[in-house]
Every structure is written in structure tokens, then in C-alpha cells.
Amino acid sequence: MTEDAVRRPVVPEAEARPGDADDFDARALRAETSTRFGAVVDAIEAGDLDFPLPGSGATAERFAALRAVAEDDLCLARLVEGHVDALAILHELGGPAPAPGERWGVWAAEPPGEGLVAARDGDGRWNVSGLKQYCSGAHSCTHALVTARAEDGRRLFAVPLTAGTYEPVEGSWRALGMAGSDTPDVRFHSAPAESVGGVEGYVNRPGFQHGGIGVAACWLGGARAVARVLHAAAHRGSGPHTDAHLGAVDIDLRAAGLLLEAAAAEIDTDPLDAKGRARLLSLRVRGFVEAVCDRTLGHVGRATGAGPLCHDRRHARAVADLTVYIRQHHAERNLAELGALVSGREEE
Numbered sequence: 001m002t003e004d005a006v007r008r009p010v011v012p013e014a015e016a017r018p019g020d021a022d023d024f025d026a027r028a029l030r031a032e033t034s035t036r037f038g039a040v041v042d043a044i045e046a047g048d049l050d051f052p053l054p055g056s057g058a059t060a061e062r063f064a065a066l067r068a069v070a071e072d073d074l075c076l077a078r079l080v081e082g083h084v085d086a087l088a089i090l091h092e093l094g095g096p097a098p099a100p101g102e103r104w105g106v107w108a109a110e111p112p113g114e115g116l117v118a119a120r121d122g123d124g125r126w127n128v129s130g131l132k133q134y135c136s137g138a139h140s141c142t143h144a145l146v147t148a149r150a151e152d153g154r155r156l157f158a159v160p161l162t163a164g165t166y167e168p169v170e171g172s173w174r175a176l177g178m179a180g181s182d183t184p185d186v187r188f189h190s191a192p193a194e195s196v197g198g199v200e201g202y203v204n205r206p207g208f209q210h211g212g213i214g215v216a217a218c219w220l221g222g223a224r225a226v227a228r229v230l231h232a233a234a235h236r237g238s239g240p241h242t243d244a245h246l247g248a249v250d251i252d253l254r255a256a257g258l259l260l261e262a263a264a265a266e267i268d269t270d271p272l273d274a275k276g277r278a279r280l281l282s283l284r285v286r287g288f289v290e291a292v293c294d295r296t297l298g299h300v301g302r303a304t305g306a307g308p309l310c311h312d313r314r315h316a317r318a319v320a321d322l323t324v325y326i327r328q329h330h331a332e333r334n335l336a337e338l339g340a341l342v343s344g345r346e347e348e
Contacts, residue, residue, distance in 0.1 A: 029075070029180035034140035037079040040069070041103050044084075051084040053091060054210035055271025060264035063217040067260075070221025074321040075180030077218045079137045082106045085211045086145050092207045093197035095158055098143070105141040106211075107186070108156070108202065109134040116148035116188060118155060118195075126150075126193040128157055131169075135186040138168040145196065146188075153199035165191035177324030206273035209282035213263050215328060216289040220256050222322035223289075223296040227253065229308045229315050230300045238303075245303035252292040259285055283338040290329040293322055 043049040051065050052058035062084075070077035086104035090096065098104060109132075116130040128148045135144070144159050159166070166188050173184035202208065227249050234246045263285045270277070297319060301309070308315040 024176070024179075026176075026179040030139065030182045033073070033075045033079065033180035033182065034137070036073070036076050037083075037103065037137065037140055040076070040080050041083060041101075045100055051080075051087075053088050054207060054214070055267050057268050059210070059267045060261050063214060063260050063264055066214055066217040067221035067224070067257075070218040071224045072221075073180075074218065074222045074225070074318065074325055075178055077221060078178065078181040078183075078325065079103075079105070079140065081214055081218050082136055082141075085214060086143075088207055088211065089145055089156070089202070089205075090158070090196065092205055093156070093201055095145075095196035096194060102142045103137065103140060105135065105137045105144045107132050107135045107144045108147040110147060116146060118148040118150040118157060118193065126157060126195055127190045128159060128188050128193045129190050131185055131187050133172075133185045134183050135168070136181045136183040138184050138186050139182050145202075146193075147202060148193075150199070154202075155199055156196045156202035157193035158196050159188070159191050159193045162191075165189050175324055177320035177322075206271065206278045209273070209278035210267050212282045213260070213267075213285050216286045217260055219289050219293050219322070219326050220253070220260065222318065222325060223256075223293045224253060225318040226296055226300050226315070226322055228318075229304050229312060233304050242303045245299040249296050249299045252295055256289050256292045259288055280338070280341050283334055283341065286329055287335060287338060290326050293326045297322065 040049060044051065049065070050061065052062045054062060066077060066081055066084075069080050082105045083103060086106050087098065089106065090098065111133055113133060114131040116128050116132050118126055118128045120126055128146060130148070132146055142161055144161060146157050146159055147154055148157055166186055169185040169187055171184075173179075173182070175183070196202075197205070227246075230242070230246050230249060234242050263281055266277070266281060301319075309319060310316070
């Protein structure tokens, strides 16, 4: 698939984008992203926008579609990626089929802290209570897949987000980067839940690794957005140093795109991970794309200086958003795991 063949999502623009206002307004950014998220979900349901399931034979199209959304708006991509990942998870694990109009998130981060606990009531029905951190789309999703500790281990649950059973914790998401992704902590109060898959079924399925590569596709879209001002500066003839930075960025972005295409082909060849290579593939792709994003931020900043960061609000947002988003990569911890796999120690 060529880059020119990627169909970009058509979503309505706000008449006055909050990003063009004089003052930073996180609440307005959140509202704008929510509106556009709803429009993308509507387009998916209408068949106007397609995110093929991973391993379906069209995984490259899925990654390209995620990258295109992210190149337009990383905060929007964060919500769209969560929704289409939830659809894939529900398909893979035999969960409830989403109804029209539902907007899903995947809230599975488990940093140190309170976390969620799942229990059965007297009728044997599940409910979840406690605090879940990093819940993107907390005010705009209608349903979420959440991980919680049950008596027999960690499980995944489908939870309707209804008033009285879940509550976004105001003030818990103060980020400037990814402000529009609406990712606060959420407190659950005996929220009715449906178990999806078995104990550790969420992380043990091959699709967990495929989903991680989908996130990397979003990172790459964000890097391409950051590079726009560098392309513009080089087009104006800013000098050989600018050209050199653009050359380095072009090599990296092209290589990352080819790596994603190769990963998509490998996923489609072995969707159930019979060869046991899914984790290795995910670590390699995510590690490389994260490094490309980091280098792109550096090259663009060194080539263009403070001007775009201070006077181009769209660029400043793209830089801030990408800086936060790539921190989903676990840095040296993931690199150490990759090294152990490559050395063969993980198999001993």
C-alpha cells in the first residue's frame, strides 16, 4: 500500500478550533476531541472509514488508517485507537457485540496504586470497584474494557459507563501534551461488569501484541505531523543544515513506515502467533518507532528553533502531544526485554 492510497478520515472541524484561541483551554480541547471522536465512530459504523481487524489480511490498512488519524490529531487518534482496539479485543475474546452509537475505550493501565477489584454479587454477577488510572476518553466513551483483580486472578471486563457507577476524577489529568485525550483517573462504584475471556486472557492473546503495534502506528503519524514545519522550512530554502535534518528525518520516517508494513504482513501470515514471535515483533517495532519519534523531535527542534514552538500553535501541540504519547513505551525496560529475547535467555 502506498502512502498516497491511504484514505484520510473525514471528520468535521469545529468552527473555531480551541487550538487557535489565545489561551490554552484543556476543557475546550477535550470537548472538541470528543465531538470528532463521535464523528469518526459514526463514519466507521456507516462504512465510510475502515479499520480492518488485525490478522484479517489487511493489517497494513489498519495501521495506515491509524497513522493517518494521528497525523491529523494525536489526541483524536488516542481515542480512535482505543475504540478500534476494543472492537478487536471483543472479537478475539468473544465479548459482547457493541451496539450502534457506542464509543469504547480500553483502560488497562496498572501502575502502582489502588487499582480495580472485581467481585460477584449474590446472584453471581460481576461488578468492579476502585480506581483506574489513565482512562482516555473518560467523558466521551459510553463503554470501556477494564482490567481488574478478581479472586482467581486478573481479568478483563466490559463495563457500561453509567452515571452513579463510574466517576472521572476531576483534576487528575493536568497534562499539556495530550490534553484533549481526556485521560483522568476514574473511580468505579460497584459498576456492573461482564467478564471477557479468562484469567489473563487480555494479555495472553496474540492480539495484545498486535494492538501495541497499532499504538506505534499512531506514534509514527504524530512524528509525521511534527515534521511538517521542517518540510516547510526546507521548501523555503533555509540552508544546508535544514536540508540535512530533513534528510535524516526522511530516512527515519520512511524506515519506520516500511517496518510497520513488514510487521503487518507478518501478523497476517501468522495471526494466531503459532511461531511465538508476536512479542518479539512488537518490541522491535515499538522500540524503533519510539526512537524515530524521539529523533524527529530533536531534528525538527534543532532545525527550526524556538519559532514554531512559540508561534505555531498546531505545531506546539503536536510536539507536546507526541512527547507525552511516546512515553507509553517503557524505554530501557522494553529494550532489556528485547535483548533477553534476542539472546535466547527468555527461552531458558
